[in-house]
Amino acid sequence: MKDPIRSLEFKENKLFLIDQRFLPGKFETFVCSNFREAEFAIAKMVIRGAPAIGVTAAYGVVLAALEFMEFPRHKFFSELQKACYILSKSRPTAVNLTWSITRMQSLIDQDSEPKQIFERLKFEADKISAEDVMTNKLIGKIGNSIVPQKSNILTHCNTGSLATVEYGTALGVVRSAFASGKAIHVFVDETRPRLQGAKLTAWELAQEGIPATLIADNAAASLIKNNRIDLILVGADRIATNGDSANKIGTFMLSEIAKSYNTPFYIVAPTSTFDFNLGSGNSIEIEERDPTEITHINGMQIAPNDFNVYNPAFDITPASNITAIITEKGIIKPPFIKNIK
Amino acid sequence: MKDPIRSLEFKENKLFLIDQRFLPGKFETFVCSNFREAEFAIAKMVIRGAPAIGVTAAYGVVLAALEFMEFPRHKFFSELQKACYILSKSRPTAVNLTWSITRMQSLIDQDSEPKQIFERLKFEADKISAEDVMTNKLIGKIGNSIVPQKSNILTHCNTGSLATVEYGTALGVVRSAFASGKAIHVFVDETRPRLQGAKLTAWELAQEGIPATLIADNAAASLIKNNRIDLILVGADRIATNGDSANKIGTFMLSEIAKSYNTPFYIVAPTSTFDFNLGSGNSIEIEERDPTEITHINGMQIAPNDFNVYNPAFDITPASNITAIITEKGIIKPPFIKNIK
Numbered sequence: 151m152k153d154p155i156r157s158l159e160f161k162e163n164k165l166f167l168i169d170q171r172f173l174p175g176k177f178e179t180f181v182c183s184n185f186r187e188a189e190f191a192i193a194k195m196v197i198r199g200a201p202a203i204g205v206t207a208a209y210g211v212v213l214a215a216l217e218f219m220e221f222p223r224h225k226f227f228s229e230l231q232k233a234c235y236i237l238s239k240s241r242p243t244a245v246n247l248t249w250s251i252t253r254m255q256s257l258i259d260q261d262s263e264p265k266q267i268f269e270r271l272k273f274e275a276d277k278i279s280a281e282d283v284m285t286n287k288l289i290g291k292i293g294n295s296i297v298p299q300k301s302n303i304l305t306h307c308n309t310g311s312l313a314t315v316e317y318g319t320a321l322g323v324v325r326s327a328f329a330s331g332k333a334i335h336v337f338v339d340e341t342r343p344r345l346q347g348a349k350l351t352a353w354e355l356a357q358e359g360i361p362a363t364l365i366a367d368n369a370a371a372s373l374i375k376n377n378r379i380d381l382i383l384v385g386a387d388r389i390a391t392n393g394d395s396a397n398k399i400g401t402f403m404l405s406e407i408a409k410s411y412n413t414p415f416y417i418v419a420p421t422s423t424f425d426f427n428l429g430s431g432n433s434i435e436i437e438e439r440d441p442t443e444i445t446h447i448n449g450m451q452i453a454p455n456d457f458n459v460y461n462p463a464f465d466i467t468p469a470s471n472i473t474a475i476i477t478e479k480g481i482i483k484p485p486f487i488k489n490i491k
Numbered sequence: 492m493k494d495p496i497r498s499l500e501f502k503e504n505k506l507f508l509i510d511q512r513f514l515p516g517k518f519e520t521f522v523c524s525n526f527r528e529a530e531f532a533i534a535k536m537v538i539r540g541a542p543a544i545g546v547t548a549a550y551g552v553v554l555a556a557l558e559f560m561e562f563p564r565h566k567f568f569s570e571l572q573k574a575c576y577i578l579s580k581s582r583p584t585a586v587n588l589t590w591s592i593t594r595m596q597s598l599i600d601q602d603s604e605p606k607q608i609f610e611r612l613k614f615e616a617d618k619i620s621a622e623d624v625m626t627n628k629l630i631g632k633i634g635n636s637i638v639p640q641k642s643n644i645l646t647h648c649n650t651g652s653l654a655t656v657e658y659g660t661a662l663g664v665v666r667s668a669f670a671s672g673k674a675i676h677v678f679v680d681e682t683r684p685r686l687q688g689a690k691l692t693a694w695e696l697a698q699e700g701i702p703a704t705l706i707a708d709n710a711a712a713s714l715i716k717n718n719r720i721d722l723i724l725v726g727a728d729r730i731a732t733n734g735d736s737a738n739k740i741g742t743f744m745l746s747e748i749a750k751s752y753n754t755p756f757y758i759v760a761p762t763s764t765f766d767f768n769l770g771s772g773n774s775i776e777i778e779e780r781d782p783t784e785i786t787h788i789n790g791m792q793i794a795p796n797d798f799n800v801y802n803p804a805f806d807i808t809p810a811s812n813i814t815a816i817i818t819e820k821g822i823i824k825p826p827f828i829k830n831i832k
Contacts, residue, residue: 174795342683342707348794356795363799366683367709368741372806400709407747444705447788453689454515454697458704465713
């Protein structure tokens, strides 16, 4: 058996990331030696996926503490808080980022020594990282209960080892179902504009020999209509307390078609994805990304010069389109307002 | 004012096509000197779009007659019929291809001389070509009646001058609305896998200065949900007598979302797109195209090696999702079964 894929690893005071900008063509490692490099890795999508962003940010705080350790005491604290703030703004939509930074910040205690704080932060980041793997394996096990013995699963974007520390959320359920001997087959949406399905999910599934077929995002709806999909498993970047879920652009479309044709539609995410400050999806900030994600593919121009572009990275799937939310603490069914609590 | 874009032109016994495989990066002409080159142009999508395919095939028959003119009489007829058959099989879904070839074949009369037949065929192909332009302008004028004075129009794939001889169907309505001074703005789906929206529709709109924004196909659904689209205009490759319409993959998805959110959804097509032999869309053959359309973009690999792909080029929009069908003979509203007749 192959070693499991790990998206990130902290060792010798550096954060090593699989550089997801170059998969599947090239397998490269991106090394963060300071918090600015961690910020870059998140903002420029060297690493992506809500849980992986959260863990990268946690290690970003560790790197910041290390960088500022020799600073005068008051400067150590002010620079560290500034780094937390910068890291927390590296991308807007995933709540795991805020969640993780807040958790790290709670350990920055002005009465302690910088070195002590660094060690505490390092311990906490390792814990967040280890928890992520355990959480995902638990999600996989719990989620497997809703996967039929023989089934065609549709998934969108990448929710695998590369979107987390290891194993994945929605793709963790796929892994778990496959490992338990179920006859599954995965339809992978390519997921324009950044093609995380074609580049990352397909790569992960190929590594592990899980039967799968790649499709254009445009082909998903007719597959659903023609009963070729038994269930849909996707991740989430932020979930409001009413169940409304922000996820990769295109997810909402799938959920609408699934609803029209009675195909079960599951959100798979750790409980850290819930934003208890949000009553609904309406106020979730939707990140708009660079127009060149649409006008260029791998650096090659496909659209006319200077053409106007609208490039939202996420959309909101209303709770009413979701069959259930699969978490490490169990499967949450509607009514979500009551059951998420 | 600029010259209008013309996708094809027959002169000096050759068919000149804008090579749509290289737009918007390169403007190249593809010259067909024999019917095999016309078949290649259709099959390999040098030219595409149901009406343009129909006219190219008609000129393909003309080229065949020219090629075989000096053959012994019986061979002239047998080879010409064989060429008609080969051209009719160059792509499966668009009915205009069958319609056009059948119309040409009706002029192949065994009692006439090859030269006479060639001239008759040439005259007929020129007529089909001229009719296409007139038909589109009429469609544009009729269709303009349903476009609000100020509106955001969503379109999919390319239905413009490049999909026809000139002017276009759904994009012809856009041209007509713009020319009549309406404050329109077009959202252009990039239309994976072949990116006809990004490469061709965007190029046509940019040529004429029509305000437009390019989006990933995945972004359309949330725009519709958020009331940012006033109407949707798409083309068709084959329409059954109950109104079910085959069109570019992804069209069905748009129609479903439009229905859920009460956004008017129009099919725009000449009456030659109706297949009166078909009672419903169920028996329309859906072309599956090369996996490399998904795994490669402009020749660059984006997915892992040897990954399984499903690549349908079209899907079926059920009549129940269609607000009306705009043709050169008027706007057909439901009930389609009655009104199409």
